[in-house]
Each structure stands twice: as C-alpha cells, then as structure tokens.
Amino acid sequence: MEIKVMANILDKNDQLAAEVNAHLSRRGIFTLNLLGSPGSGKTALLERTIAALKDELKLAVIEGDLFTDKDAARIARQGVPVVQINTGGGCHLDANMVKGVLASLDLDGLDLLIIENVGNLVCPAEFNIGEDAKATVLSVTEGEDKPLKYPLVFKQAGAVVVNKIDLLPYTSFDLAAATEDIASINPQVAIFPASCRTGEGLEGWYGWLRARVAAKKAAAAKGE
Amino acid sequence: MHEMAIAQGILDIALTAAAENGAAAIVRIKLQVGAMTEVEPEALTFCFAALAAGTAAADASLEVEVTPLVGRCRDCGREFRVERFRFLCPACGSAAVEIISGRELRVEHLEVE
Numbered sequence: 001m002e003i004k005v006m007a008n009i010l011d012k013n014d015q016l017a018a019e020v021n022a023h024l025s026r027r028g029i030f031t032l033n034l035l036g037s038p039g040s041g042k043t044a045l046l047e048r049t050i051a052a053l054k055d056e057l058k059l060a061v062i063e064g065d066l067f068t069d070k071d072a073a074r075i076a077r078q079g080v081p082v083v084q085i086n087t088g089g090g091c092h093l094d095a096n097m098v099k100g101v102l103a104s105l106d107l108d109g110l111d112l113l114i115i116e117n118v119g120n121l122v123c124p125a126e127f128n129i130g131e132d133a134k135a136t137v138l139s140v141t142e143g144e145d146k147p148l149k150y151p152l153v154f155k156q157a158g159a160v161v162v163n164k165i166d167l168l169p170y171t172s173f174d175l176a177a178a179t180e181d182i183a184s185i186n187p188q189v190a191i192f193p194a195s196c197r198t199g200e201g202l203e204g205w206y207g208w209l210r211a212r213v214a215a216k217k218a219a220a221a222k223g224e
Numbered sequence: 225m226h227e228m229a230i231a232q233g234i235l236d237i238a239l240t241a242a243a244e245n246g247a248a249a250i251v252r253i254k255l256q257v258g259a260m261t262e263v264e265p266e267a268l269t270f271c272f273a274a275l276a277a278g279t280a281a282a283d284a285s286l287e288v289e290v291t292p293l294v295g296r297c298r299d300c301g302r303e304f305r306v307e308r309f310r311f312l313c314p315a316c317g318s319a320a321v322e323i324i325s326g327r328e329l330r331v332e333h334l335e336v337e
Contacts, residue, residue: 091226151260
C-alpha cells in the first residue's frame with residue numbers, strides 16, 4: 001500500500017523557529033543568526049559590533065559552540081548579557097535549543113539579539129532558529145571559491161561581511177570575484193568588505209544593523 | 225553531521241503516517257531533496273538506518289529524488305534552470321528571481337505493508 005505524505009522534514013524545527021521569532025518580535029527585538037566558518041571572525045565581528053553599538057542599542061548575545069564557553073567569556077567581557085549553548089558536538093543550533101535558553105535572557109527593552117551559530121558553512125544553513133535575518137562572515141584566508149562551494153549559506157544571508165581585508169596583500173584572494181559570486185547567488189544581499197582587526201569597512205555593517213533594528217521597532221509599534 | 229537531525233525528522237514523519245494508516249512495516253520511503261540543500265544522500269541513508277533499527281521502518285529503503293534548482297523571474301515570468309547558482313533572469317536580466325524548486329526536503333510517500 002502507498003501512503004501519500006508530502007510532509008516537510010524540517011517542519012517541526014520551522015514551527016519552533018516561528019514560535020521563537022513571534023516571542024521576540026512581540027517585544028520588537030531584531031534577531032540575527034550569525035554564520036561562518038570556524039576562524040572566519042564571527043566573535044571578533046561581535047566584539048566590534050558590541051563596542052560600536054552598545055551605547056545606542058541594548059544588545060544580548062546567544063553563543064553557540066560545540067563544547068567550550070570561550071566565546072561567551074569574550075562577549076561577557078564586553079559587558080553585555082550572554083547565554084551559552086553547547087551543542088555537545090552537534091554541528092548546528094536548532095530552534096529548540098534557542099527556545100530553551102530564551103527564559104535565561106532578560107528581554108525587557110532589548111533591541112538586538114545576536115545568535116552566533118556553530119562555526120560551519122554547511123549544516124546551520126538548513127536550520128532556522130527564530131531569526132529575522134542571517135548574516136554570513138567569510139574571511140579572506142578561506143579563499144574566494146567558498147561562496148560557490150557553499151551557496152546556501154550565502155543565498156540565505158541578508159548581509160555578508162568579507163572579513164580580514166587587511167590580509168589581502170598577503171593572499172591571492174580575489175575580492176572582486178568573491179563579491180561577484182556572492183552577488184550572483186544572492187543579488188539582494190548587502191556585502192561589507194571589512195577588517196575586524198583594524199575596524200576598516202565596518203561602518204556600513206553597523207548601518208545595516210541599525211536600519212534593521214529601527215525597522216523592527218517600527219513594525220512592532222504598528223502591531224505587525 | 226546534520227543528516228542525523230534530518231534522518232530523525234524523516235523517521236518521525238514515516239512512523240506517524242504508518243501508525244495512522246495501521247501499517248505494520250514500512251518498506252520504502254520516497255523523498256524529495258532539492259539540489260540546493262545541504263544534504264548528502266549517502267550520509268542520510270547511513271543515519272536513517274542507525275535511527276530506524278528496532279522500529280517499523282527498520283527495513284525501509286530510502287529513495288531520494290533530487291529535484292532541480294529552478295527559478296522564476298518576478299518581472300518577466302520566465303522559468304529557468306539555475307546554473308552555477310546564478311540567480312539572474314537569463315531573459316531580462318532581472319535580479320528578482322524566486323526559487324520554485326530545489327529547496328525541497330520532503331517525505332513524498334511511503335510504501336507499507
């Protein structure tokens with residue numbers, strides 16, 4: 001006997017992600033899912049972003065990591081609330097993990113919640129975790145072929161930060177080719193070549209975040 | 225290996241559908257997996273076998289249909305196969321291209337006894 005099913009395999013995760021998003025959206029919080037390879041500079045970008053925005057926005061961070069709390073400790077030193085999720089070797093965060101830690105964050109008056117995913121260009125791309133947008137960090141030292149090798153994580157991003165441009169003179173990374181590939185995969189994406197070490201190029205990224213936070217607040221005020 | 229989470233999703237869906245239909249054993253599970261998903265069919269089959277052991281799906285085989293990546297231009301309506309992940313309309317050059325196929329991760333049907 002044949003049973004017609006036509007069920008989406010990730011439905012359960014997507015439903016939980018929608019619950020998480022509704023919970024945060026009611027409070028007008030803009031939630032970002034930060035993705036990228038291990039060592040691409042996700043935590044460095046977070047540190048820069050917190051330092052630049054913490055006087056004008058109320059931020060909190062959820063740190064996804066396989067086993068350690070090293071990144072959470074780095075964020076805590078910046079003086080913003082941070083909650084650690086250890087996946088115990090799991091290659092991605094899922095919506096249920098995020099739902100599980102929401103109660104341990106004070107959401108009152110929060111403007112921006114950034115969730116740093118597990119360092120990985122493959123698995124996290126398939127799992128929504130309740131975010132309003134994804135941002136992907138690609139670093140110059142990874143090589144410009146990565147967007148075409150891992151297109152989904154670039155396709156789903158609202159913004160891509162191409163990090164470590166201070167190292168461009170020491171690598172064969174072709175910034176124009178990388179930018180062209182990313183824009184061809186995702187013509188709507190905002191691309192920010194930057195260096196989290198020197199701070200170069202990050203103003204555009206901060207502006208992108210400020211605009212998203214403002215739009216989210218406006219939508220919440222209208223009761224959307 | 226996120227295929228484990230996806231295999232668990234498949235197993236949950238299959239066991240629920242089989243139980244609702246009073247089936248004793250699942251023989252085959254037909255899946256649709258889009259060309260633009262991060263799923264490796266071999267890894268998926270391996271994970272599924274490990275998870276399904278001891279259930280009504282223990283002997284089920286997975287049949288994966290890979291659906292092509294197809295876009296549709298919102299400006300001129302052209303439907304086209306997306307090559308090299310280039311999301312620009314080949315007819316009018318528009319960047320307003322939506323994906324109409326290629327992101328499926330779906331259990332299509334089961335064969336049960």
